[in-house]
Amino acid sequence: MLNGAGPLLITEIPSPDKAESALDARQLQLFEQLDASSTIMAPLRARRDVLGALIIVRTGQDAPFTEQDALLVAELVKGISLSVDNARLHQHTRNAAERLQRSLLPRLPHIPSMEITARYAPSSTTAQVGGDWFDAFTLPDGDTALVIGDVAGHDLNAAVTMSQLRNMLRGIAVDCQDQPSEVLRRLDLATLTLYPHSTATCAYAVVKGPHNGLWEVHHSSAGHLPLLLTRPNGDTRYLDSASGLLIGMDSTLPRLSARDLLPAQSTLLMFTDGLIERPGESLSDALNRLRRHTAALAQAPLHVFCDELILGLGAGSTDDIALLALRPSVPGT
Numbered sequence: 001m002l003n004g005a006g007p008l009l010i011t012e013i014p015s016p017d018k019a020e021s022a023l024d025a026r027q028l029q030l031f032e033q034l035d036a037s038s039t040i041m042a043p044l045r046a047r048r049d050v051l052g053a054l055i056i057v058r059t060g061q062d063a064p065f066t067e068q069d070a071l072l073v074a075e076l077v078k079g080i081s082l083s084v085d086n087a088r089l090h091q092h093t094r095n096a097a098e099r100l101q102r103s104l105l106p107r108l109p110h111i112p113s114m115e116i117t118a119r120y121a122p123s124s125t126t127a128q129v130g131g132d133w134f135d136a137f138t139l140p141d142g143d144t145a146l147v148i149g150d151v152a153g154h155d156l157n158a159a160v161t162m163s164q165l166r167n168m169l170r171g172i173a174v175d176c177q178d179q180p181s182e183v184l185r186r187l188d189l190a191t192l193t194l195y196p197h198s199t200a201t202c203a204y205a206v207v208k209g210p211h212n213g214l215w216e217v218h219h220s221s222a223g224h225l226p227l228l229l230t231r232p233n234g235d236t237r238y239l240d241s242a243s244g245l246l247i248g249m250d251s252t253l254p255r256l257s258a259r260d261l262l263p264a265q266s267t268l269l270m271f272t273d274g275l276i277e278r279p280g281e282s283l284s285d286a287l288n289r290l291r292r293h294t295a296a297l298a299q300a301p302l303h304v305f306c307d308e309l310i311l312g313l314g315a316g317s318t319d320d321i322a323l324l325a326l327r328p329s330v331p332g333t
Helices: 022-033 067-103 156-176 180-194 283-296 302-313
Strands: 008-010 036-046 049-059 114-121 132-138 144-151 200-211 214-222 227-230 236-239 258-262 267-271 321-328
Touching: 008 067, 022 036, 036 067, 049 067, 114 132, 114 144, 114 302, 132 156, 132 321, 144 156, 144 267, 144 321, 156 180, 156 200, 180 200, 180 214, 200 267, 200 321, 214 227, 227 283, 236 283, 267 283, 267 302, 283 302, 302 321
Parallel strands: none
Antiparallel strands: 008 036, 036 049, 114 321, 132 144, 144 200, 200 214, 214 258, 227 236, 227 267, 267 321
16 A cells, blocks of 8 residues: 555455465454554655555445545545655654764864863754854964854854864964954954955963963953853852954954953853743843853762753753853862
């Protein structure tokens, strides 16, 4: 029946003992249990694939199906087949997009003196790749560079631009090893020159130390959400004193760098807006909610800290989520 060209109309259903195979016998037994008097069986086809079958029966004393009924079923299965096939294609596209997005994300470095953990969660409402990214790498002088960003758009161009900006920033950071503001300024100039129609937010930080037993984080932001520092005792503070215009707007405007102490066993969190933004909610309320979550997780292992943020805040998000967390160890441990 599944290999047939269209619906099969049967007005006289044979008994199970006349079946030619075990499968046919089981089907005829079911018809017998339903007291079926006639049936229409139609394959669900999409392109060259058979996705399944629709089987309709009439029972008891109902008038048997006719050829006219079979024509109606043929039209019905066309719509069902198209819907099922579209759902399969959507899931396939979504899976492919997620694999592409994850392939563009880097491996995190192993640094004995600190823990670094990252998470990426694709949007639950789109099958397109996005521009969220994170990065972490060791600079030639031994300092640790941390990056998070978000290229505008949700399409292949955004993903490609994201990869290009990430690689450019790596090259600039390794080459000049300058203040974070200067690294972002050079990235801005390169973006305006090479990709004049692209815009992105980006935060760049360099973790230094421990010097005299103290860690420091030097940072600058190009239109991105601020870094969040959570101390072991649950105190939280946003590092928002070095904000500037997003990448791709105007490279002539000055950018700021800031320097903050990074206590041992504290957690430095960088994240994209998909983690916190919700329709109808102000940004300040969203940021305060994140502070409450990180304060409650201050003593949790870093991988648990990140997982719980995704589970607690990311469920139902309509945007991709990327986050990067760092926790320096106690000097000498």
